[in-house]
Amino acid sequence: MTKQRALILQVIRESGQHLTAEEIYQAAKKQMPxxxxxxxxxxLLHLAAAGEIRRISIQGEKDRYDKTDVPHIHAICEGCGKIWDHPSEGLLQKLEQEMGVPIHYYELAVHCKCKDCASNVSN
Ligand SMILES: [Zn+2]
Ligand SMILES: [Zn+2]
Structure with missing residues:
Protein backbone atom coordinates (compact mmCIF):
# COMPACT_ATOMS: atom_id res chain seq x y z
CA MET A 1 0.00 0.00 0.00
CA THR A 2 1.38 3.42 -0.90
CA LYS A 3 1.83 6.08 1.76
CA GLN A 4 -0.95 8.10 0.15
CA ARG A 5 -3.38 5.19 0.19
CA ALA A 6 -2.58 4.37 3.83
CA LEU A 7 -3.16 7.99 4.79
CA ILE A 8 -6.54 8.12 3.05
CA LEU A 9 -7.62 4.91 4.74
CA GLN A 10 -6.51 6.33 8.09
CA VAL A 11 -8.45 9.56 7.54
CA ILE A 12 -11.63 7.58 6.88
CA ARG A 13 -11.18 5.15 9.76
CA GLU A 14 -10.36 7.84 12.30
CA SER A 15 -13.19 10.10 11.29
CA GLY A 16 -16.38 9.41 13.15
CA GLN A 17 -18.24 10.93 10.23
CA HIS A 18 -19.04 10.10 6.64
CA LEU A 19 -16.80 12.33 4.58
CA THR A 20 -17.16 13.42 1.00
CA ALA A 21 -14.18 13.02 -1.35
CA GLU A 22 -13.50 16.75 -1.00
CA GLU A 23 -13.44 16.55 2.80
CA ILE A 24 -11.10 13.56 2.68
CA TYR A 25 -8.82 15.47 0.36
CA GLN A 26 -8.75 18.45 2.73
CA ALA A 27 -7.97 16.22 5.72
CA ALA A 28 -5.25 14.32 3.83
CA LYS A 29 -3.66 17.58 2.69
CA LYS A 30 -3.16 18.67 6.28
CA GLN A 31 -0.84 15.72 6.83
CA MET A 32 0.61 15.47 3.34
CA PRO A 33 0.56 18.96 1.79
CA LEU A 44 -10.88 6.25 -3.06
CA LEU A 45 -12.03 4.33 -6.14
CA HIS A 46 -9.39 1.70 -5.57
CA LEU A 47 -10.08 1.29 -1.85
CA ALA A 48 -13.81 1.01 -2.48
CA ALA A 49 -13.28 -1.61 -5.20
CA ALA A 50 -11.05 -3.57 -2.81
CA GLY A 51 -13.69 -3.45 -0.07
CA GLU A 52 -11.42 -1.48 2.28
CA ILE A 53 -13.94 1.34 2.42
CA ARG A 54 -17.46 1.68 1.22
CA ARG A 55 -19.12 4.36 -0.78
CA ILE A 56 -22.48 5.61 0.42
CA SER A 57 -24.65 6.97 -2.36
CA ILE A 58 -27.57 9.11 -1.32
CA GLN A 59 -29.86 10.44 -3.98
CA GLY A 60 -29.35 14.13 -4.63
CA GLU A 61 -26.21 14.31 -2.53
CA LYS A 62 -22.48 13.87 -2.96
CA ASP A 63 -21.12 10.39 -2.39
CA ARG A 64 -19.64 9.82 1.02
CA TYR A 65 -17.06 7.32 2.16
CA ASP A 66 -17.12 5.09 5.17
CA LYS A 67 -15.07 2.57 7.07
CA THR A 68 -15.95 -1.12 6.81
CA ASP A 69 -14.18 -2.47 9.89
CA VAL A 70 -17.18 -2.06 12.21
CA PRO A 71 -20.54 -3.56 11.16
CA HIS A 72 -23.18 -0.86 11.18
CA ILE A 73 -26.19 0.49 9.36
CA HIS A 74 -26.89 4.10 8.53
CA ALA A 75 -29.62 6.29 9.87
CA ILE A 76 -30.35 9.31 7.70
CA CYS A 77 -32.22 12.32 9.08
CA GLU A 78 -34.99 13.58 6.84
CA GLY A 79 -34.75 16.99 8.50
CA CYS A 80 -31.08 17.99 8.39
CA GLY A 81 -29.52 15.23 6.29
CA LYS A 82 -27.24 14.06 9.08
CA ILE A 83 -25.99 10.48 8.74
CA TRP A 84 -25.07 8.48 11.78
CA ASP A 85 -24.05 4.93 12.49
CA HIS A 86 -26.03 2.35 14.33
CA PRO A 87 -24.33 -0.91 15.30
CA SER A 88 -25.66 -3.93 13.41
CA GLU A 89 -23.79 -6.70 15.20
CA GLY A 90 -25.76 -9.92 14.80
CA LEU A 91 -28.01 -8.61 12.04
CA LEU A 92 -26.11 -10.41 9.29
CA GLN A 93 -26.30 -13.71 11.16
CA LYS A 94 -30.03 -13.25 11.70
CA LEU A 95 -30.63 -12.54 8.00
CA GLU A 96 -28.46 -15.46 6.94
CA GLN A 97 -30.43 -17.76 9.20
CA GLU A 98 -33.70 -16.57 7.76
CA MET A 99 -32.53 -16.72 4.16
CA GLY A 100 -30.53 -19.93 4.43
CA VAL A 101 -27.70 -18.65 2.22
CA PRO A 102 -24.51 -16.77 3.05
CA ILE A 103 -24.65 -13.00 2.59
CA HIS A 104 -21.48 -11.39 1.27
CA TYR A 105 -22.41 -7.78 1.60
CA TYR A 106 -25.34 -5.65 2.61
CA GLU A 107 -26.23 -2.03 2.49
CA LEU A 108 -28.94 -0.83 4.81
CA ALA A 109 -30.11 2.66 5.65
CA VAL A 110 -33.05 3.74 7.73
CA HIS A 111 -34.69 7.10 7.15
CA CYS A 112 -35.95 8.93 10.21
CA LYS A 113 -35.52 12.16 12.13
CA CYS A 114 -32.52 12.70 14.33
CA LYS A 115 -33.15 13.57 17.96
CA ASP A 116 -32.43 17.27 17.33
CA CYS A 117 -34.91 17.53 14.48
CA ALA A 118 -37.52 15.46 16.27
CA SER A 119 -37.42 17.81 19.27
CA ASN A 120 -37.42 20.95 17.09
CA VAL A 121 -40.95 20.35 15.90
CA SER A 122 -42.92 23.14 17.51
CA ASN A 123 -46.42 21.76 17.32
ZN1 LIG B 1 -31.81 16.09 11.83
ZN1 LIG C 1 -21.18 4.60 8.65
Whole structure:
Protein backbone atom coordinates (compact mmCIF):
# COMPACT_ATOMS: atom_id res chain seq x y z
CA MET A 1 0.00 0.00 0.00
CA THR A 2 1.38 3.42 -0.90
CA LYS A 3 1.83 6.08 1.76
CA GLN A 4 -0.95 8.10 0.15
CA ARG A 5 -3.38 5.19 0.19
CA ALA A 6 -2.58 4.37 3.83
CA LEU A 7 -3.16 7.99 4.79
CA ILE A 8 -6.54 8.12 3.05
CA LEU A 9 -7.62 4.91 4.74
CA GLN A 10 -6.51 6.33 8.09
CA VAL A 11 -8.45 9.56 7.54
CA ILE A 12 -11.63 7.58 6.88
CA ARG A 13 -11.18 5.15 9.76
CA GLU A 14 -10.36 7.84 12.30
CA SER A 15 -13.19 10.10 11.29
CA GLY A 16 -16.38 9.41 13.15
CA GLN A 17 -18.24 10.93 10.23
CA HIS A 18 -19.04 10.10 6.64
CA LEU A 19 -16.80 12.33 4.58
CA THR A 20 -17.16 13.42 1.00
CA ALA A 21 -14.18 13.02 -1.35
CA GLU A 22 -13.50 16.75 -1.00
CA GLU A 23 -13.44 16.55 2.80
CA ILE A 24 -11.10 13.56 2.68
CA TYR A 25 -8.82 15.47 0.36
CA GLN A 26 -8.75 18.45 2.73
CA ALA A 27 -7.97 16.22 5.72
CA ALA A 28 -5.25 14.32 3.83
CA LYS A 29 -3.66 17.58 2.69
CA LYS A 30 -3.16 18.67 6.28
CA GLN A 31 -0.84 15.72 6.83
CA MET A 32 0.61 15.47 3.34
CA PRO A 33 0.56 18.96 1.79
CA UNK A 34 1.78 17.72 -1.60
CA UNK A 35 -0.95 15.19 -2.16
CA UNK A 36 -2.92 15.82 -5.36
CA UNK A 37 -6.70 15.82 -5.50
CA UNK A 38 -6.64 13.29 -8.36
CA UNK A 39 -4.49 10.97 -6.23
CA UNK A 40 -7.06 11.09 -3.45
CA UNK A 41 -9.95 10.44 -5.83
CA UNK A 42 -8.16 7.56 -7.56
CA UNK A 43 -7.29 5.96 -4.24
CA LEU A 44 -10.88 6.25 -3.06
CA LEU A 45 -12.03 4.33 -6.14
CA HIS A 46 -9.39 1.70 -5.57
CA LEU A 47 -10.08 1.29 -1.85
CA ALA A 48 -13.81 1.01 -2.48
CA ALA A 49 -13.28 -1.61 -5.20
CA ALA A 50 -11.05 -3.57 -2.81
CA GLY A 51 -13.69 -3.45 -0.07
CA GLU A 52 -11.42 -1.48 2.28
CA ILE A 53 -13.94 1.34 2.42
CA ARG A 54 -17.46 1.68 1.22
CA ARG A 55 -19.12 4.36 -0.78
CA ILE A 56 -22.48 5.61 0.42
CA SER A 57 -24.65 6.97 -2.36
CA ILE A 58 -27.57 9.11 -1.32
CA GLN A 59 -29.86 10.44 -3.98
CA GLY A 60 -29.35 14.13 -4.63
CA GLU A 61 -26.21 14.31 -2.53
CA LYS A 62 -22.48 13.87 -2.96
CA ASP A 63 -21.12 10.39 -2.39
CA ARG A 64 -19.64 9.82 1.02
CA TYR A 65 -17.06 7.32 2.16
CA ASP A 66 -17.12 5.09 5.17
CA LYS A 67 -15.07 2.57 7.07
CA THR A 68 -15.95 -1.12 6.81
CA ASP A 69 -14.18 -2.47 9.89
CA VAL A 70 -17.18 -2.06 12.21
CA PRO A 71 -20.54 -3.56 11.16
CA HIS A 72 -23.18 -0.86 11.18
CA ILE A 73 -26.19 0.49 9.36
CA HIS A 74 -26.89 4.10 8.53
CA ALA A 75 -29.62 6.29 9.87
CA ILE A 76 -30.35 9.31 7.70
CA CYS A 77 -32.22 12.32 9.08
CA GLU A 78 -34.99 13.58 6.84
CA GLY A 79 -34.75 16.99 8.50
CA CYS A 80 -31.08 17.99 8.39
CA GLY A 81 -29.52 15.23 6.29
CA LYS A 82 -27.24 14.06 9.08
CA ILE A 83 -25.99 10.48 8.74
CA TRP A 84 -25.07 8.48 11.78
CA ASP A 85 -24.05 4.93 12.49
CA HIS A 86 -26.03 2.35 14.33
CA PRO A 87 -24.33 -0.91 15.30
CA SER A 88 -25.66 -3.93 13.41
CA GLU A 89 -23.79 -6.70 15.20
CA GLY A 90 -25.76 -9.92 14.80
CA LEU A 91 -28.01 -8.61 12.04
CA LEU A 92 -26.11 -10.41 9.29
CA GLN A 93 -26.30 -13.71 11.16
CA LYS A 94 -30.03 -13.25 11.70
CA LEU A 95 -30.63 -12.54 8.00
CA GLU A 96 -28.46 -15.46 6.94
CA GLN A 97 -30.43 -17.76 9.20
CA GLU A 98 -33.70 -16.57 7.76
CA MET A 99 -32.53 -16.72 4.16
CA GLY A 100 -30.53 -19.93 4.43
CA VAL A 101 -27.70 -18.65 2.22
CA PRO A 102 -24.51 -16.77 3.05
CA ILE A 103 -24.65 -13.00 2.59
CA HIS A 104 -21.48 -11.39 1.27
CA TYR A 105 -22.41 -7.78 1.60
CA TYR A 106 -25.34 -5.65 2.61
CA GLU A 107 -26.23 -2.03 2.49
CA LEU A 108 -28.94 -0.83 4.81
CA ALA A 109 -30.11 2.66 5.65
CA VAL A 110 -33.05 3.74 7.73
CA HIS A 111 -34.69 7.10 7.15
CA CYS A 112 -35.95 8.93 10.21
CA LYS A 113 -35.52 12.16 12.13
CA CYS A 114 -32.52 12.70 14.33
CA LYS A 115 -33.15 13.57 17.96
CA ASP A 116 -32.43 17.27 17.33
CA CYS A 117 -34.91 17.53 14.48
CA ALA A 118 -37.52 15.46 16.27
CA SER A 119 -37.42 17.81 19.27
CA ASN A 120 -37.42 20.95 17.09
CA VAL A 121 -40.95 20.35 15.90
CA SER A 122 -42.92 23.14 17.51
CA ASN A 123 -46.42 21.76 17.32
ZN1 LIG B 1 -31.81 16.09 11.83
ZN1 LIG C 1 -21.18 4.60 8.65
Missing amino acids: NIAQATVYNN
